[in-house]
Amino acid sequence: MSDPQNEGPVDAKARRGRNIALALGLALFMVLVFVVTIVRLGASTANG
Amino acid sequence: MTMSSALPTSRAPARWQDFLQLLKPRVMSLVVFTAITGMVCAEAPINPILGAIAILCIAVGAGASASLNMWFDADIDAKMRRTRGRPxxxxxxxxxxxxxxxIVLSMFSIMLLGMTVNWLAAGLLAFTIVFYAVVYTMWLKRSTPQNIVIGGLAGALPPVIGWAAATGTVPFNAWLLCAIIFMWTPPHFWALSLYTSEDYEKAGVPMMPVVAGAKSTRKQILIYSLLFTPLCLVPAFTGLGGMTYLAVAAGGGLIFLVLAWRVFKSRAGDAADPRQDDGLYDVKAAAKDARNLFAFSILYLTLLFATLLAEHLLDLPVFGGF
Structure with missing residues (x-):
């Protein structure tokens, strides 16, 4: 990994791509946890 | 131990696509396909969202074990044409x-599968990751020509995990799917290694043609094929497969046996290739029969699982079983 203070445009572009991919991965994980919670809550409510 | 720390460092920055490549997306797609087949064949009602999350966890778990494999095997990957371009x-x-x-993806996939679906499926996923990354990659691969025979269990478990995710149980039919992939692995990989053995030899990997020779490998391919093809018929008599499956398994099995017999009678793996080009899966003339078996083995397994999937999705009639 390069030093963000002294990196060239190619390094900066690669780092930006990695950061976006990581952000999307974390967002997907949050959505998954939220959806599972709703599904589980729905099932518990339906079962009384 | 791995030699990855001693490898040359490229000046090119790591892109997100390189990290995706670490997960072996092609292998992940096969794992997803067989896991979905196991889940559908279980014929148990599972919430479609939870089912999709289970498949995602199984896929990510497979990718995690692939990343661990690429970390540990970097030294031998660097010596083989097929793998030296890996990240x-x-x-x-x-x-x-x-x-x-x-490590991170392993923990996330196992914990998420356990907390959202069930812990039997999560336990099986954990076992599969450890078996592939530790037992196969770190131990068997470098120590015995039976590496892909025993290690094949890791590739055979995804339908069992899919079945466990749907039902919380692993009955006989789930293990039958596992056994089919397990018995398919040796003839499949040994057919490939017959025409890539120079690479394995260079890397010091004791694949069967390197250790026992091409003749012995061809004989063992035939023996495993004779065990594998009848096994593929069994699901038609246990309530898992129907008439269509039986026809596909029998017809494809006959072709498989003919191709395995041709490999047995051929000189595949015997002659040294004087050329040293970089063609991926470049095939020498004598190994054409091995290439044919390798290619057909992929098609045959895909057809078997696709037929089971279609029969269960379309609710086609199946024989009575247990």
């Missing part, structure tokens, strides 16, 4: 980053 041996990704990715 770690090529220097695009640090070995420590591949290791970290593998």
């Amino acid at each position: 770690v041996p090529a220097g695009r990704v640090q070995g420590a980053d591949a290791l970290a990715l593998g």
Whole structure:
């Protein structure tokens, strides 16, 4: 990994791509946890 | 231990695509396909969202074990034409980053599967990851020509995990799917290794043609094929497959046996290739029969699982079983 203070445009572009991919991965994980919670809550409510 | 720390470091920065490549997306797609087949064949009602999350966890778990494999095997990957372009041996990704990715994704996939679906499926996923990354990659691969026979269990478990995710149980039919992939693995990989054995020899990997010779490998391919093809018929009599499956398994099995017999009678793996080009899966003339068996083995397994999937999705009639 390069030093963000002294990196060239190619390094900066690669780092930006990695950061976006990581952000999307974390967002997907949050959505998954939220959806599972709703599904589980729905099932518990339906079962009384 | 891995030699990844001693590999040359590329000046090219790591892109997100390199990290995706660490997960072996093609292998992940096969794992997803067989896991979905196991889940559908279980014929148990599972919430479609939870089912999709289970498949995602199984896929990510497979990717995690692939990343651990690429971390540990970077030294031998660098010596083989087929694998030297992978992110770690090529220097695009640090070995420590591949290791970290593998560990983090393993933990996330196992914990998420356990908490959202069930802990039997999560336990089986954990076992599969450890078996592939530790037992196969770190131990068997470098120590015995039976590496892909025993290690094949890791590739055979995804339909069992899919079945467990749907039902919370693993009955006989789930293990039958596992056994089919397990018995398919040796003739499939040995057919490939018959025409790539120089690479394995160069890397010091004791694949069967390197250790026992091509003749012995061809004989063992035939023996495993004689065991594998009848096994593929069994699901038609246990309530898992129907008439269509039986026809596909029998017809494809006959072709498989003919191709295995041709490999047995051929000189595949005997002659040294004087050329040293970089063609991936470049095939010497004498190994054409081995290439044919390798290609058909992929088609046959795909057809078997696709037929089971279609029969269960379309609710086609199946024989009575237990």
